[in-house]
Amino acid sequence: MSNFRFQDRVVYEHNTIYFLRFFNSLNMESFLPQICEGMQHMSETVFVVLCQIVGTSQQVTMRREMMDISEMIRRRITYHGTSTYMLSGSYREGFRLKESDFDFMYWPNKHRVIMDVSQSEYYNTANTALILSESSESPPGFTLLQLLTPFASKNANSACVRMNDRLYISSSTYLQITSSLMSSYSTLHGPCISGNIAGYDYDHAHCFVCDFWPPFASSWTHRCHSWPDPEVVDEIVRNGCHFVAIGHPLGPHGNEEWRISFSRAECKLVSSMNHCQFLTYGLLKLFLKEVVNQQSEETDKLLCSYHMKTTIFWTIQQNTLPQWCPQNLLAGFWVCFKLLLRWVHEGICPNFFIPQNNLFLTKVHGSAQNRLFLQLHELYKKGLACLLESSSIRPYIIDALYNPRLSICTNENIIMSEADYDVVSVMESLNVVHAIRNLCHTTKTIHMIEQFVESPMTHYQLVVLQKCTSYVLHRTAFLLQNMYTFTGVNKQLYIVDKISCHMLKLTAKFGYISDMLYIAMYYYKIFRYREALSVLEMAKVKLAQPYLMYKGDVDRERYNESVGGQSWSTKIRQAVAEDISLNREICYISELLPEQQSALKNKKSVVTIPVFVMLHFLKFLCYRHIDTTSSQAALNELQVLVHHDQGMYVHYLLRDISWEILGICQQMTGNLQAALYSYQQSLTQYPFHMIHTATQR
Incomplete structure (x- = not known):
């Protein structure tokens, strides 16, 4: 052609x-x-x-199953008094089109909508606020929400209006209140708070959940003769619905009404x-x-x-x-x-x-x-x-x-090769881990993983669980080290060190090549520089393999030749790498504490560093205490990478932290002019990590 x-x-x-x-x-x-x-x-x-x-x-099934387990994980480690969320819309349905945005639905756990007062018997009203749906005066698909109990959140109470001597939660007021909590760059779009983060559109809908199927949608269940199957219909009905904050523009109470959302049911229908x-x-x-x-x-x-x-x-x-x-x-x-x-x-x-x-x-x-x-x-x-x-x-x-x-x-x-499916497995499992990074209930998460291991799971769900396990292990290792560093009790420090090292070795066993860098970070932190460098050299050799899978990019032919047909554990230990994530509440490297604090101040929970930037950074830090010539060589490699990379190893969203790290290294060597240039470059990049406070200082 x-x-x-x-x-x-x-x-x-x-x-x-x-x-x-x-x-x-x-x-x-x-x-x-x-x-x-x-x-x-x-x-x-x-x-x-x-x-x-x-x-x-198969790709679509992988995406859905991995999101399913993500939802299960969040459900099990979220406390009753907090809010929870679910991903909805086209991304949750299994699409990964360029225009697919991220639709999230948030609701407070201690609030429940009921369709009839008799349903209140299913709840403990001492710790659950009950809201009654009243749809008699509203257009089809819309309803008023009457607050029945005083035990409600500040947002719900603040949004109440009185009509006919009853308290109703105003959808328009509730939307205004919840939108004020979001980024100043967000805008209102229907019932959603919309915005764009680094080129990705998102919609956040703050809503209320109902465990019951609305009676005015009962005709749907009688209509399902040929599709969907009865089992799907039963599951949809059992999961109830949501109420999102928007009224009917022609309804009698447009500012107070709420629209019934069948988002969870729709995801189930698409899956069927x-x-x-x-x-x-x-x-x-x-x-x-x-x-x-x-x-x-x-x-x-x-x-x-x-x-x-x-x-x-x-x-x-x-x-x-x-x-x-x-x-x-x-x-x-x-x-x-x-x-x-x-x-x-x-x-x-x-x-x-x-x-x-x-x-x-x-x-x-x-x-x-x-x-x-x-x-x-x-x-x-x-x-x-x-x-x-x-x-x-x-x-x-x-x-x-x-x-x-x-x-x-x-x-x-x-149509798709083994490498194509492995790329999907890696990218989707990373998305799940990103979803649980904000959850700091370490002990609860470990217990949850134990329960999952004993339950039947699909291959794709095991992939996610394995990644979650490696994440929890290295996170716990650093948490322990942070907790006991200043106790001054040598025996206690020895035990903690032994446990932490064991956890980090397990992290490398369960995780990707890049997880080896957490061991090197730990050794650097406790002044074991030669051991850290030994780990870094092993990681460097593995990261140099021509079949490496990184950020979804891979030479498929070489990958299939080298690790095709092998177990998933072998593949990820030998051929897969990801960027390094530092949680806001943990000190990994003291040299990066100002950046973590700046990100935390700006409500950024994680600092993500390109794996090759972190590799050269750690080599520079360790060699400074052993061999100044090798330290300068590591800095030169870092400088070439940051200055000349075209997005292959340093994603444009991570260029702010990459220039920052280069500046830190140059400042440590006394090259203040070069450091100043690097910091200025950091400030001109997309502020993905919100570290500008540290950079300016």
Whole structure:
């Protein structure tokens, strides 16, 4: 295709569009038996492309299972009196698209919403604030929340308004109060506090949780004949719902009402899809972003990803397509598109759980509705050729039609290599560990790990547990050393030192190559410089291997040749590295205490240092006490790395701390001019670690 002349491509694409329009004229609903071989070929091609963009079924399963165990860990080590949270939205569903933002739902543990006063018997009202849902005067999908007990949080009490001699929690006031606790860079977006951290969008929704299924959504459970399975329905009902802080704009109490959120149920429904259905959902999201929202600025905000999710839910449940498989993926997409077009024409998008709640009511109506319908209808008239407007899908559709005899393999084990799956395992397990880093209940976490070890777990969950174990071990080792350093009791110090060293060796046994650096840090801290350097030399050799997996980058061919087929424990000890994280409450290296304190002051819980920066930094520190020539050589290596790295070993978000460390080393050698330059460079980087106070000082 690279040598395909431009004139030929124009003619070819004209024929492609003609072919796709012809396909659209066929009866899609009675479709499979008579569909031409070429269309099955193209559907299989799109299936493979979506596996690469969205993920294979195994990749998506890995992501979900690892997030499941993350949630279980948080649940078990979070105290009753604090708040908890869950990840929701597309990231929780298993997507890792570029536009996937991070949706979090936070709620206070000691508050529960009930649907009926009789349900209060299930709670201890001495330590649980009860809130009654009153929906009789609210539009479908919305409710008022009456505070029944005085035992409530400061935020909930402050947001109360009195109506008809009863206290109700005002959603608008509650949202204002919770938003004031967030970063000054955040903005309000619907019921969420939205913002961007280092290029990643996030939505934080502060809400209340309910352990019961709302009675006004009971019709949904009776509607589930073909999908989802009864077991899924039962689990969804058992998990209840949430209430997010936004009222209906046309409701009688818009500032006080709360919207019912079925976010947890939706994640479960998405997980119950087969992979072809999930990829169709992904194709709808891409189609919305790359085609529909590119039609005009007037209509690019009318439809959202939630409408696409609602569309795929209804399409699957109505059993419009008899079989969802790679060969008819495009047929599934087209059925969804036709349903969406009908909804826009009618101005009604029924909520999947409460159909009386029209999701189009406040946006898709009047002249905006007409414009959107005309744009969608123009796309509809093009048939499946409208997918040629998608920048992600277009090249592959053209190639598939240009090479009709090209064999398409839909076997996921061939689409993705062993190294690809290992990359997902590493990246997802790191995300889980990041999620528990703020939890300082070390003893409780160790007990929790013991319980998990004795329970049945999947391979991917064991991967996460192994990483969590190494994290807890090295964290505990430094905590112990910090606690007993100033006791002055030699015997006690000897015992603590022996225990800490054993924990750190276990850390290296369970963890990645980079976890060896925690041993070196510990030896440096207790003045055992030669032992620290011995560990650093071993780590340096391993980190220099050409098959190293670092930050998701790896030479897949060399990786598969060197460690392919071996156990996961062998792989991570021999071929995987990550950056070094220093928790705010622990002193690891005294030279970095000002930076940790600055980060803590600015509510940054962890300082993350590139593994190669830390390697050279530790070598410099240790050699200063042994060999000044080698110390200068380590500093030279660090300087070359920080000055000239193009993002391969020093991520741009970690450049502030990297320049800072270089400045610290230069200042220690007396090269104050070079140190000043490095500190100034640190201040010009993205302030990911919020260490500017230490830098300026």
